[in-house]
Amino acid sequence: MRIVLFLWAWLLSVGALAAPGDPATLDRGTWPEQLKNPTLFDVASRAEILTFARGLLASEALDEAALAQRLGLRTVNMDAVNRLRGRLWQRLFNGYDHAQQSCDQDASFCFLVEDVPTLREQAGKFQLGEESYYIKWAEPSRTFHAQYLDELLRKAALFPQTGSEIDRFGDYERNGDEMNDRLFLLSFDSAANLQPDNTDWLAEYLRKSNLSGTFFVLGKDVQARLAEHSVASLQATFSQQCVGVQGWEFRSHSHWQDWQDSVRRSADLVKGKLPENYVPLFRPPDGQRRSDAQAFFNAQGLQVALWDIDAQDGAGKLKGSQSAQRVLTLMLLWRHGVINFNMKQDAVKTALPWLITQTAQSGIGWEDCQDAFR
Template sequence: MQGSSDRDGRYSTQARTSASRAWRRPRATSPAAGWSALIAAAVLLFANVANAAGPAVVATADRATWPQPLNTPAGFDRASRAEILAFAHELALSESLDDAALTQRLNLKQIDRAGVDRIRARYWQRLSGNYRLASRGCGAREAFCAPAADAAALRRLALAFDAAPEPAYAAWYADATRFHRIYLDEQLRLAALFARVSSEIDTYGSDELDGSELPDRRFLLTFDDGPSAAGGNTDKLLQTLRAHKLDATFFVLGQSLQQRMKAASPAQTYAGMCVASHGWEHQSHARWPQWQDSVIRSSALIKAQTGAAYVPLFRPPYGQRRADSGEFFRQQGVRVVLWSIDSQDWNAKMSPADVQGRLLSLMLLWRRGTILFHDVHDKAWVAVPWLLKQTQGARVDWMGCKDYPEAR
């Protein structure tokens, strides 16, 4: 993906370029043909503008405000409890908004209220379970350790969480309040658009996976949109992963892999990794008439070129896929894999430090999940070693790509 995101609502550089070229192309030789070309261009342009629905601001966290290291299980859990309470506080406050206020806050024309309520309910259950996991080692004087036995109790606790327990956490609290308000809006925005605009915020059934099903402290590294040209960011990332004895799942575009084959063997490039399909090219598989061919062609090419590295998974560009596509994927023997933690590393407004802080805060909040990176950009191979260093000793488990999905 050249300059676009795997998140709904991003208007890709590739899409802008295609639409612009369509308007400029003087191919028609008759008035009727000219009007047809203009209409087709307009449809393309406005279809792409419809994707320009993403938030103007994305959440970034300053982890330097947290006063203690995370490199022990107790340190990780303490920080995890704090992030859970901060996010739950914002989640609880958002429930007081009526439809008009929520629509205005999310900068949308309309919302799917049922979708928003469904995601909120799911979040309360996940947060409640995470808080209990993070509280298992609480001592009498531990910070952020007030008991909450269920989701209702956590909600009451979160509503009262309006000040840091002691001055040492004041800077963190100010930063976390801002971070979680913005992050919550990112998620509620996706929920408000679903299923009119599909995304990673929800699944269409148990066949689809997003990483929330993983055990506590287990994370899967995934990278989209590659490969880059030989010697580019994909190679730098692969070198970094191997240096740290990590593997990952690469969701590659068939078109990009075909280009890469001219310079390097995909089997050698991805040795020791897992390679899966991201489609033939980066288009929404919810609206593209050739979406089935895209999946079949890309999977066949990846399997033929990467051999043992191939895994029968598919990640839809932008997370967009058809609600009725489940039977097709079952027939193909392929599972849809989404994500639960978005690095936003594709975003030009995000520095490597922004990506790092965002990811670490979300790892503490959700305590498990599939992390979305993009290997064609230059932030992942900087961010991954930093995350490893920050969580070393915290019993974080970086899941082997061949073990996902786990046997059930």
């Protein structure tokens, strides 16, 4: 009975959270420890997993009408929502199972979790006492995960009528689910705005850091660069990096009549001018693409490259520091995945260096872009 009452208290509290569309972020300064070794990464990871799992469990008490009201929607696709919940529980358990391997070195947030049912049980009971060393983090983290869960549930509720990265249409679409524990891939979207373009800065920063990322470029942007600079200059910009495509221009590829030409033209241009950097990947703008496109992408030798950790730095949604702290929190939560930054927002110039510095001793790895999605 106490657990039931606690869950309903949670549900009532999240009704006072930010309006739909406000991206979640968390001040990592509320966490009292630096991620200065792999064990401390695991401690923070277990804490974030349990907090998110508690919110996920509470959300299951909502019926369809209550969920629609919470998400600010008229209707919800409950089948898609339930599929999402199933995937989330499995991924949370897999992550916690990895994170609990270091419990013999630091027992903080360690509970007996052997499968999804025991994770659900522990999540339902999870709560910090007022004297906890981590108490200043507890409420900000709860708020973050409630907002973030709503982001995910809202996308699932609208899928597939509104396409997004929340689910895949087939095996030709890839995200970060299959990556190894503690391994992350950096990726960069173009987005619609033309300025500022931080591509050159990002590529140079990654090279100096001995890192690589996948840049998803627009065909018209590459064409504009070539009108002012040589092919050699373009190749120098993307040296040691990977380049996929995001279409000829940044617009939804779900209802655009010329979407196939958009993909084909941009892929042919990049493959021809950047043969050493080109990777056969298409990232749909805003995740919007057709559900019946598998035959086309197979014929083109392309995969659809989605993501599962969104920096929410597009269109000035979050400042650089907020974006970076959001990404780090989601890295702790999911423990692997594809990170999506916006190369045309200045926030990335603050967020990326901070993120690299904060995780330098945490035991994570950065996937080589040439090895991703194979």
